[in-house]
Amino acid sequence: MKNGRWAFLGLLIALMVMPGEAFGTKVLKVVVDPPNWWVGMPGNTVELLVEHRFGDIQKVTLEEAQGVRIFKDEPAQNPHYHYVTLVIEPQAPAQTLQLNVYDTKSKRPTLVPYVLEARDPSRRSHMGLDSRDLIYLVTPDRFANGNPSNDRIRGLAEQSLDRSQGYERHGGDLEGLTAHLDFIASLGATAVWTMPILENDMPRASYHGYAITNHYRVDPRFGGFSAYADYADALHAKGMKLVMDMVPNHFGTAHRFYQNPPDSNWINAWPGQPKTDKNGEVGEPLITNHRYATMYDPYAAPSDKAQFTDGWFVSSMVDVNQRDRHCAQYLVQNAIWWIESIGVDAFRVDTWIYPDQSFLNQWSTAIHAVYPDFFIFSESWVHNEHSQQYFLDQHPTLDGAADFMMYQAWKEALEKPTSWNGGLNHFYMNLAADYLYREPENFVVFLDNHDEGRFFAKVKEDKDLYKMGLAMLYTMRGIPCLFYGTEVLMRAESDHGAMRQDMFGGWEGDTKNAFTGENLTGDEAEALAFVRELADLRTAHPVIGTGSLRQWAPYDDVYAYAWYNEEELVLVLVNRSEMLQKFAAKRLHPLVADYGQPEILLETKPAHVESKGGGPADWTEGVQGYPIAPNGLTMYRFPGK
Ligand SMILES: [Ca+2]
Ligand SMILES: [Ca+2]
Numbered sequence: 001m002k003n004g005r006w007a008f009l010g011l012l013i014a015l016m017v018m019p020g021e022a023f024g025t026k027v028l029k030v031v032v033d034p035p036n037w038w039v040g041m042p043g044n045t046v047e048l049l050v051e052h053r054f055g056d057i058q059k060v061t062l063e064e065a066q067g068v069r070i071f072k073d074e075p076a077q078n079p080h081y082h083y084v085t086l087v088i089e090p091q092a093p094a095q096t097l098q099l100n101v102y103d104t105k106s107k108r109p110t111l112v113p114y115v116l117e118a119r120d121p122s123r124r125s126h127m128g129l130d131s132r133d134l135i136y137l138v139t140p141d142r143f144a145n146g147n148p149s150n151d152r153i154r155g156l157a158e159q160s161l162d163r164s165q166g167y168e169r170h171g172g173d174l175e176g177l178t179a180h181l182d183f184i185a186s187l188g189a190t191a192v193w194t195m196p197i198l199e200n201d202m203p204r205a206s207y208h209g210y211a212i213t214n215h216y217r218v219d220p221r222f223g224g225f226s227a228y229a230d231y232a233d234a235l236h237a238k239g240m241k242l243v244m245d246m247v248p249n250h251f252g253t254a255h256r257f258y259q260n261p262p263d264s265n266w267i268n269a270w271p272g273q274p275k276t277d278k279n280g281e282v283g284e285p286l287i288t289n290h291r292y293a294t295m296y297d298p299y300a301a302p303s304d305k306a307q308f309t310d311g312w313f314v315s316s317m318v319d320v321n322q323r324d325r326h327c328a329q330y331l332v333q334n335a336i337w338w339i340e341s342i343g344v345d346a347f348r349v350d351t352w353i354y355p356d357q358s359f360l361n362q363w364s365t366a367i368h369a370v371y372p373d374f375f376i377f378s379e380s381w382v383h384n385e386h387s388q389q390y391f392l393d394q395h396p397t398l399d400g401a402a403d404f405m406m407y408q409a410w411k412e413a414l415e416k417p418t419s420w421n422g423g424l425n426h427f428y429m430n431l432a433a434d435y436l437y438r439e440p441e442n443f444v445v446f447l448d449n450h451d452e453g454r455f456f457a458k459v460k461e462d463k464d465l466y467k468m469g470l471a472m473l474y475t476m477r478g479i480p481c482l483f484y485g486t487e488v489l490m491r492a493e494s495d496h497g498a499m500r501q502d503m504f505g506g507w508e509g510d511t512k513n514a515f516t517g518e519n520l521t522g523d524e525a526e527a528l529a530f531v532r533e534l535a536d537l538r539t540a541h542p543v544i545g546t547g548s549l550r551q552w553a554p555y556d557d558v559y560a561y562a563w564y565n566e567e568e569l570v571l572v573l574v575n576r577s578e579m580l581q582k583f584a585a586k587r588l589h590p591l592v593a594d595y596g597q598p599e600i601l602l603e604t605k606p607a608h609v610e611s612k613g614g615g616p617a618d619w620t621e622g623v624q625g626y627p628i629a630p631n632g633l634t635m636y637r638f639p640g641k
Contacts, residue, residue: 028053029052029053029054029110030050030051030052030053030101030110030112031050031051031053032048032049032050032051032099032112032114033048033049033051033215033216033330033334034046034048034216034333034334034337035216036114036115036116036117037086037088037114037115037116037117037337038116038117038118038119038340039067039088039092039093039094039095039116039117039118039119040090040118040119041088041119041336041340041370042369042370043366043369043370044087044088044089044090045071045085045086045087045088046085046086046088046333047083047084047085047086047326047329047330047333048083048084048085048086048099048114049081049082049083049262049326049330050081050082050083050084050099050101050112051080051081051256051262052080052081052101052103052110053080054103055080055103055104055105055106056079056080056103056104056105057075057079057080057081057082057101057102057103057104058102058103058104059073059082059102060073060082060084060099060100060101060102061073061099061100061102061109062086062097062098062099062100063097063098063099063100065092065095065097065098066092066093066095067088067089067091067092067093068086068087068088068089068092068095068097068116069086069087070084070085070086070087071085071086071087072084072085073085076262076263076326077262077263077264077265078260078261078262078263079104080260080262081262081263082101083262083326084099088116092116094116094117094118095115095116096113096114096115096116097113097114097115097116098111098112098113098114099111099112099113099114100112119340120343122236122343123232123339123340123341123342123343124343124371124373125236125343126235126236126239126240126241126242126343126345127241127345127346127371127373127374127375128241128345128346128373128374128375129191129241129243129345129346129375129377129399129400129442129479130375130441130442130479131441131442131477131478131479131545131546132190132542132545132546133190133191133241133479134187134188134189134190134191134474134479134480134481134482134535134538135189135190135191135192135193135243135444135479135480135481135482136184136187136189136191136192136193136481136482136484137193137194137195137446137449137450137481137482137483137484138177138192138193138194138195138484139172139194139195139207139208139450139484139500140172140173140174140177140194140195140197140209140222141169141170141171141172141173141207141208141209141221141222141500142170142172142207142484142500142501142502142503142506143172143176143177143180143484143502143503143506144172144173144176144177144179144180144503144505144506144507145170145171145172145173145176145506145507145508146173146174146175146176146177146178146179146223147173147175147176147223147227148171148508150171150173150220150221150222150223151169151171151221152169152221153220153221156201156206156220156221157201157202157203157206157254157280158201158202158203158204158206160204163502163507165497166495166496166497166498166500167204167205167207167496167497168207169206169207169221170207170502170507171221171507172222172502172503172506173221173222173223173227174194174197174218174222174223174227174228174230174231175223175227175230175231176506177192177194177231178227178230178231178234180506180515181234181235181238181240182238183514183515184240185238185240186532186535187482187487187531187532187535188474188531188532188534188535188536188538188539189240189482189535190239190240190241191240191241191242191243191345191346192235192240192241192242192243193243193244193245193346193348193481194243194244194245195208195209195210195245195450196208196209196210196212196244196245196246196247196350197209197218197219197222197228197244197245198212198214198215198217198218198219199212199213199214199217199218199219199220200212200213200219200252201213201214201252201254202252202253202254202280202316203254203278203279203280204279204280205316206219207500208496208500209245210247210250210317210350211250211251211252211253211254211280211316211317212247212251212252212255213251213252213254213255213256214255214256215251215330215334216334216337228342229341229342232342232343232344233343236343241345241346242342242343242344242345242346243344243345243346243347243348244338244342244344244346244347244348245347245348245350246335246347246348246349246350247349247350247351248320248322248331248349248350248355248359248360248363249313249319249320249350249351249354249355250312250313250317250318250319250320250351250354251317251318251320252280252316252317252318253276253280253281253282253316253317253318254276254280255318257318258273258276258318259273262326262327263324263326263327265321265324265327266320266321266324266326266327267318267319267320267321268286268310268311268312268318268319268320268321269282269285269312269318269319276316279316280316281315281316282312282315282316282318283315284315285311285312285315286307286310286311286312287311287312287313287314287315288307288308288309288310288311288312288313288319288354289304289307289308289311290308291304291307291308292308292353292382292387292391293387294308295308295309295353295357295390295391296387296390308354309354309355309356309357313351313354319354320355321356322355322356322359322360322363323356323359328359328362328363331359331363332362332363332366332367335347335363335366335367336366336367336370339367339370339371339374340370345374345375346374346375346376346377347367347374347375347376347377348377348378348379348402348444349376349377349378349379350379351379351381352378352379352380352391352398352401353378353380353381353382353391357394357395360395360398361394361395361396361397364376364395364397364398365397367397368397375399375400375442376397376398376399376400377398377399377400377401377402377442377443377444378391378395378398378400378401378402379401379402380392380401380402380404381402381404382404382405383404383408384405385405385430385433385436386436388401388403388404388405388436388437389436389437392437392438393438399439399442400439400442400443400444400478400479401442401443401444402443402444402446402449402481403440403443403444403445403446403478405430405433406430406431406443406445406476406478407445407446407447407449407452408430409426409427409430409431410427410447410469410472411458412426412427413426413427413559413574413576414458414459414465414468414469414576415458415459417576418554418557418576418577423554423557423576424554424557424558424559424574424576425553425554427559428551428553428554428559431477431551431561432551434477440477440478441477441478441545442478442479443477443478443479444478444479444480444481445473445476445477445478445479445480445481446473446480446481446482446483447469447470447473447483447486448483448486449481449483450483450496450499450500451496451499452499453492453493453494453499454483454485454486454490454491454492454493454499455469455483455486456486456489456490456491457491457492457493458493461489461491462631463523463526463527464604464605464630464631464632465631466489466527467530467604467633468574468576468604468631468632468633470486470530470531470534471534471572471602471604471633471635472572472574472633474534474535474537474538474544475534475538475544475545475561475563475570475572475635477545477549478545482531484503485501485503485504485514487514487527487528487531488504488514488520488524488527488528489521489523489524489527504520505518514528533602534602537601537602537635541563541568541570541601541637543563543564543565543567543568543569543570544563544570545563546563546565547563547564547565547570548563548564548565549561549562549563550562550564550591552583552587556577556581556582557575557576557577557579557581558573558574558575558576558577558581558582558583558628559573559574559576560572560573560574560583560587562588562591564591564595564638565640566640567639567640568595568637568638568639568640569591569592569595569637569638569640570601570635570636570637570638571588571598571626571635571636571637571638572633572634572635573626573628573633573634573635573636574628574633575628575629575630575631575632575633575634576631577630577631578630578631579630580607580627580628580629580630581627581628581630582625582626582627582628583625583626583628584624584625585624585625585626586624592638594640594641595638595639595640595641596638596639596640596641597638597639598626598636598637598638599636599637600634600635600636600637601635601636601637602633602634602635603629603632603633603634603635604629604632604633604634605629605630605631605632606629607627607628607629607632607634
């Protein structure tokens with residue numbers, strides 16, 4: 001009986017498949033999104049988007065099923081699509097449903113099996129992020145090529161493959177990334193965020209992943225679904241977490257929802273969508289003005305406001321209208337589908353401030369209703385504290401945000417001299433602004449990322465400032481995020497293609513190898529060893545990120561902050577002057593009264609050697625203090641009594 005049933009299912013699938021137009025690939029006659037669902041989900045409905053690729057749908061029915069029925073079968077504006085709402089009773093068993101899709105021409109329906117799976121609780125075992133985590137950000141096309149056979153895939157629009165070109169495919173994939181998780185863990189990372197891995201079947205620059213063309217398909221050049229599932233399992237086996245990059249604001253113009261949307265209301269574009277050119281670009285769409293102030297400005301012109309939210313991010317990416325309730329439901333279910341299928345632990349949400357803001361509330365609330373421990377952080381690329389606060393306060397179910405304010409503060413502190421409001425004082429005042437935010441410990445802090453120049457370039461390849469920045473990153477409040485390659489001094493300052501450079505050793509035949517240390521320059525090896533030292537220090541001192549935090553106003557170009565709990569106090573001293581400086585011991589009172597004698601935990605430069613002119617003898621006279629070398633950072637540990 002069982003065999004008979006499977007043979008029957010096989011026949012059904014064969015019936016659904018029609019020969020495709022390109023290179024013998026198969027195109028399904030009927031496509032259903034999401035491709036499967038689960039029983040026992042907290043919400044008991046799922047809205048299927050049923051598309052008939054070759055005809056107009058008349059109706060969709062369901063063969064008798066256990067505890068499952070069609071609640072609503074709604075035609076979309078586009079006759080190729082129906083929205084079909086299934087009600088799944090809480091006690092319904094896992095089963096394969098049979099949908100009958102009737103089109104307007106043939107008498108017989110197309111039979112579509114639809115699987116309702118049992119949920120796998122092990123997929124939810126690592127969910128969430130907190131301030132003990134550290135994220136490693138990877139451009140998957142540029143990290144490691146674990147499988148050269150998937151570098152080019154026949155039938156996909158982009159066939160480029162040239163590692164010397166910043167905007168062409170390089171062949172990196174999830175298999176390569178999975179093979180190097182121990183290296184990533186050695187940097188103190190507990191979570192990996194990859195730039196988007198979903199299909200980007202765009203004619204050019206598809207490597208970056210932000211022009212998604214299929215919301216349910218892992219790009220085959222990254223290894224497809226199975227490679228993503230294996231990667232998730234490998235991360236979880238090491239106690240690490242998977243951060244998925246979600247892009248609700250836009251998708252690539254090659255997406256079927258641009259060429260043939262269920263409803264013209266799904267996208268923010270003019271009627272009769274214009275054709276795309278050979279680069280996948282649409283001539284002169286309304287581009288967003290990037291003026292996020294329109295969201296809170298009491299005097300904002302309505303046209304400016306509409307252009308900000310509904311304008312396209314770039315001319316190769318369609319702006320999505322999440323105000324369409326079916327479109328919104330599609331995006332919500334898509335997010336839940338990836339969490340449930342793969343065991344995603346956190347979302348980084350691209351261009352958070354550009355989609356419809358009430359949709360984002362609906363989206364993040366729906367995700368947390370199913371997964372209370374899940375972590376969602378936004379890319380809210382803002383330039384002042386009140387905007388940072390605004391985009392958090394608008395979204396009570398947003399867990400955290402990439403901290404662009406601190407990113408800017410680091411640029412000020414490490415690239416510019418200290419002044420009354422600038423340099424270290426800017427950094428100090430930025431941290432003081434934490435009073436504005438709920439849970440600033442959930443902010444994701446970073447020195448560089450995939451959009452901005454490499455940190456080592458920003459500090460003009462100054463090793464002292466590099467170490468100072470990295471040491472601050474690993475001990476700052478929030479969840480630190482390290483951009484791959486920064487640990488081996490990658491230095492591209494501008495140009496996205498160049499910044500997202502291939503990781504040393506990720507390709508067969510690479511002479512330089514960050515994973516083994518082979519042929520790294522002395523400076524690169526030193527940087528890598530230093531980052532690992534920081535990783536060990538952060539692991540050994542859980543007070544960092546979880547204890548109470550104090551900071552001291554900069555004085556003589558010296559800035560200090562400390563983490564403390566009953567166990568210990570870790571003091572971080574930063575000297576941005578060209579002189580040996582001290583931090584007056586009396587400023588630590590009364591805090592240090594509860595702690596024993598300090599010991600040096602880390603010194604980026606030994607204070608006694610680097611003394612220029614002055615020296616400890618000069619300034620310790622009458623004033624007790626802790627010395628810090630010029631442009632140095634020193635950490636002390638005070639044990640609890
Ligand atoms: Ca590959
Ligand atoms: Ca938008």
